[in-house]
Amino acid sequence: MQGCVFSIEEFSVYDGPGIRSSIFLKGCPLRCSWCHNPEGQRSTAEIVRSPNGCIGCGNCINSAEKKNGETVFTLESIKNCPKGLLRVCGEWMESGALCEKILKNRKLLKNGGVTFSGGEPLMQSSFLFECLAGLKGQLHTAIQTCGFCGEDVFEKALLSADFFLFDLKLADGAQHKRYTGVSNEVILTNFSKLAQSGKDFVVRIPLIPTVTDTAENTEGIVKILKENGVSYAELLPYNKMAGGKYKMLGREYRPDFDEGMTVNIPKEIFDKNGIAFKVL
Amino acid sequence: MTKLVEALLKQLKDNSYRQYRTKETESPILYPVDLFGFNMGCGKPLKGADGGNVSPNYKRIITMGFDATRKELTESISAAEDEAKKEYGMRMLEKLDECIRVCDEYRETVRSNRRLCNALQNVPHKGASTFYEACVFIKLCIYFLRIDKAAHLGFGRFDQYMYSFYENDKKNGVTDEEIFETLEAFFISINYDSDLYTGVQQGDNGQSMVLGGFDKEGNSMYNELSEMCMRASLELNLIDPKINLRVGKNTPDEIYVKATQLTKQGLGFPQYCNDDVVVPGLVKLGYEREDALNYVVAACWEYIIPNSGADFPNIRTFNFPLVVNNTLHQKLNLCESFDELLAEVDSAIKCESDRLIQSVYGYAEKNQPLLSLFIDGCIQKLADMWRGGAKYTNFGCHGAGISNAADALAAVKRCVFDEQTVTKAELLQALESNFEGFSELRNTLRSCPKMGNNDAEADDIAMHLMSVFSKSMNNRSNGSGGVWRAGTGSAMEYIFTAAKCPATADGRKASEPYSSSFSPSLDVKTNGLLSVIQSFTKYDMTDIINGGPLTLEIHDSVLRNDIGIEKTAQLVKLYVELGGHQLQLNSINRERLLDAQKNPEKYPNLIVRVWGWSGYFNELDIEFQNHVIRRCEYLG
Known part of the structure; x- marks a missing residue:
């Protein structure tokens, strides 16, 4: 079966234990206001232009099409860039070919493994499970997920991978809906399943200024962690570079919060509740 | 960081240490600053250099001291029968005496700096007895050697040859903290005077x-x-x-x-x-083996033998992309298969190696009597380090642009021979016109396999090129008492020789730089670091070990x-x-x-x-x- 992969990072440092490769699958059901991987949102392939090294010759724009006011690059644009800066983002790959590619580095990944990330990897669940089956017994596997998927899919995922990186963003359902586009109900159900499964996992909390880094949200998240018997979390402070990739896609980055604010690391609340954390 | 180190660091950063270059100011610092006695106040940057890129035997000199070294030298001169040798010995002696004289004068000017002055009561006349004296002695040696136009001298295995001084200090009750302060002050001091001694670019000081x-x-x-x-x-x-x-x-x-x-x-x-x-x-x-185990690097990365070696590890650069490019222009039209083309490349590599070897056959640097004092064997043999004094006088040849050359051949293999999407005439015309009007063809070339992706198609070609190059170079006589060594470095040639190289078949435009040393070509998007380290370790690197x-x-x-x-x-x-x-x-x-x-x-x-x-x-x-x-x- 084919899946759409938008990036393979061979030496990925912050996506699970040991030296790992990360596979980024295209497509995500969420639209987080702070998303720093916008090329992972849509499920289909799209053309992107790297701004680094652009000489501004305009060849790509001249061969582009206009759709709903957006500039959409064409295959001609790719060909006509003298610096080779345009590319198709999102490659359709057979699961077997992807596994083969990953396993080529097996020797170097022996103390780490492979992490499927996205987008949301469970959005291409059948493809993902085929890949995981193909790697079983050969490499340590992990899934980095927002937890938004059918319970049946998540249960299958629990049986298929060795390790999970589970994002918890906002504790309040309405807030979650406002900033990510979906409610967190099924996410929390799936999170409980993970906590009860006995699987190794780590919780990751993005710290978005004035959105997720508030005392109120932190208290809420900590409560969820405690209810599920979790005593450690990794915090990912918002990075102002997040908007960088939107331009590549010809889109505009419009965060729904003031990105100039300093990120608050809610240390006291974690400490008070006896939950250890690490800032990544 | 101690208060003293903090103060020294500040003086370095704001360049206020330079005030100590004049004799009028009392120097409160631990180590000599140049022009304060040494460069005789001329206050001008020192242009040009004679030979260098060796690792002098500081250990021997700072342990014996100049007096004992002088004694050894004069005995060697008296015992010599050969007039030429005697004469060369006298030149060494002159240099040494000049160093001693300058040091004696210098000591008088730092009377107010008690610690430095005390050290100068011992060194350089006698050998160093403490870690601090050893550092001061080395610092003095560095200045003398630089003023004598020896360039790019490294510190060698500092942690090994300084260890006895460290141990001795510890035995005498000096604490680790005190030794650490002395060491930090020494590190700061070797950053002094970078304005006076520049290399190809400032910072290139070896x-x-x-x-x-x-x-x-x-x-x-x-x-x-x-x-x-x-x-x-x-x-x-x-x-x-x-x-x-x-x-x-x-x-x-x-x-x-x-x-x-x-x-x-x-x-x-x-x-x-x-x-x-x-x-x-x-x-x-x-x-x-004993010497090999003691290897160090020269100014950049060329492996050399400290103390006894006078190798010239960067005497020539092999320009891989240019050799491949010339072969394409001359032979591509005559080749029916990629293997035939590769055979032509092999011949070209051998020819170019021959040419490089002949171009400096029997070459030796100018005599350097002062630096020779620091190279083992020169005092005994009364011979210059470059002319029989040193144990090793091998030549090294850099191999610049290996990845660009491999990428170019991989692109020709795929486009011209395997898939036949580009004709020979088209390719040659595109190269000649520097891809003007051929941007699509250029993108095709750029999308071919590249070294650094752990892809056998490009990596095998790179391995082949390295193998032919090292076989054409390694262990051949250099006419100066040594042999040749092939390497993977580029030094500044990734910019300089590349500037003279026309467009190449990997899609690189004329005069664009190559990769620096042994790395994926510029502008190549590799699969990632795991692929890169696998690509660049496939070849048996013991075969091509000049460094890079x-x-x-x-x-x-x-x-x-x-x-x-x-x-x-x-x-x-x-x-x-x-x-x-x-x-x-x-x-x-x-x-x-x-x-x-x-x-x-x-x-x-x-x-x-x-x-x-x-x-x-x-x-x-x-x-x-x-x-x-x-x-x-x-x-x-």
């Missing part, structure tokens, strides 16, 4: 230092002093000394972690050298905390386990470099790795700045 390594039983020689040097370098964050760390399969993880913390500083070092590859490689070139590192750029955000540091350390370990010979890892941030080009005043202390050395970004010529920026175009 002050490398080699730490660690293994002895003949395989025991680690990384000691307390190695640790102190690493710590001092980390704390001071200065260009010099440029740390080289000798590692091997038995290097413990924590040393890699400490080294990676140093990488995080963004200075472009430590550079790693793999004993498991370098030592057997040097033995294959005829070095005695795989250069990798890591975005500085990867090293932002201990997780990233630990994993990057593991990556280095993997590279060593795979049989890589030399690695230069740079922590870099492209946006910061671009900003520094626009607003240099904001970044007076921004340091980057250039080729075999690190320099202040603001002091580099624009083409070197741009190369550093382009090297990280595809990072995170």
Whole structure:
């Protein structure tokens, strides 16, 4: 079966234990206001232009099409860039070919493994499970997920991978809906399943200024962690570079919060509740 | 950091140390500053240099002292019968006496600096008895040698030859903290006067230092002093000394972690050298095992033997892309298959090797009587180091642009022969017109297999090129009492010779730079670091061991905390386990470099790795700045 992969990072440092490769699958059901991987949102392939090294010759724009006011690059644009800066983002790959590619580095990944990330990897669940089956017994596997998927899919995922990186963003359902586009109900159900499964996992909390880094949200998240018997979390402070990739896609980055604010690391609340954390 | 070190560091940063170059000012610092006695107040930068790039035997000189060295020399002269030898001995003696005279004068001018003055009561007349005196002595030697136009002299295995002084101090009740302060002050002092002695670019001064390594039983020689040097370098964050760390399969993880913390500083070092590859490689070139085990690096990364060697490791550069390109223009039309073309490339490599060898057959540097005093055997033989005095006088040939050449051939193989999407005539015309009007063809060439992707199609060609090159060079006589050694370095030639090379079949335009040393071509988006380290360790590197590192750029955000540091350390370990010979890892941030080009005043202390050395970004010529920026175009 084919899946759409938008990036393979061979030496990925912050996506699970040991030296790992990360596979980024295209497509995500969420639209987080702070998303720093916008090329992972849509499920289909799209053309992107790297701004680094652009000489501004305009060849790509001249061969582009206009759709709903957006500039959409064409295959001609790719060909006509003298610096080779345009590319198709999102490659359709057979699961077997992807596994083969990953396993080529097996020797170097022996103390780490492979992490499927996205987008949301469970959005291409059948493809993902085929890949995981193909790697079983050969490499340590992990899934980095927002937890938004059918319970049946998540249960299958629990049986298929060795390790999970589970994002918890906002504790309040309405807030979650406002900033990510979906409610967190099924996410929390799936999170409980993970906590009860006995699987190794780590919780990751993005710290978005004035959105997720508030005392109120932190208290809420900590409560969820405690209810599920979790005593450690990794915090990912918002990075102002997040908007960088939107331009590549010809889109505009419009965060729904003031990105100039300093990120608050809610240390006291974690400490008070006896939950250890690490800032990544 | 002690108060004293803090003060010295401040003086270095704001250049106020330079006031001590005049005799009128009382010098409160620990080590001599140039012009304060030495350069006789001429106050001008020293232009030009004679030979160098060797690792002098500081240990012997600072242990014996100038008086005992002088005695040995005069005895050798009296015993000699050959007039020419006697005469050369007298030239050495003249130089030595001049050093002694200048030092005696100098001592009088620093009377008010009690500590320095006390040290100068002993050194350089007598041998050093403390760690501090040893440092002062070395500092004096560096000035004398530089003024005598010996360039690019490294510190060699400082942690090994200084260890007895360290041990002795400890026995006499000196604490580690006191020794550490002396060491830090010494490190600061070797950053003085960079305005007076410039290389190709400012910072290119050859002050490398080699730490660690293994002895003949395989025991680690990384000691307390190695640790102190690493710590001092980390704390001071200065260009010099440029740390080289000798590692091997038995290097413990924590040393890699400490080294990676140093990488995080963004200075472009430590550079790693793999004993498991370098030592057997040097033995294959005829070095005695004992000497090979003692190897150090020259100014950048060329492996040399300290104390007894006078190798000339960068005397010539093999221009791989140009040789391949010329072959394409002359022979492509005559070749029916890729194998035929490759055979033509082989012949061209052999011809070019012959030419390079003949071009300097029997060459020797100018006589350097002062530097020869520091090279073992010269006093006994009363011979110049370059003319029979030293034990080794081998020549090294850099191999520049290996990846560009391999990529070019891989593209020709695929497009012209395998898939036949490009005709020979089209390709040659595109190259001749520097791809003007051929941008689509150029993109096709650029999308072909590239070295660095762990892709056999390109890597096999690279291995073939290296094999032919090393067979055409290694162990051939250089007519100067030594042999040739093939290498993977480029030095400044990735800019300079590349500037003269027309468009190449990998899609590189005329005069665009090559990759620096042994690295993926510029502008090649590789699969990632795991593929790169596998591509660049496939070849048996003991075969091509003149030096020249795989250069990798890591975005500085990867090293932002201990997780990233630990994993990057593991990556280095993997590279060593795979049989890589030399690695230069740079922590870099492209946006910061671009900003520094626009607003240099904001970044007076921004340091980057250039080729075999690190320099202040603001002091580099624009083409070197741009190369550093382009090297990280595809990072995170």
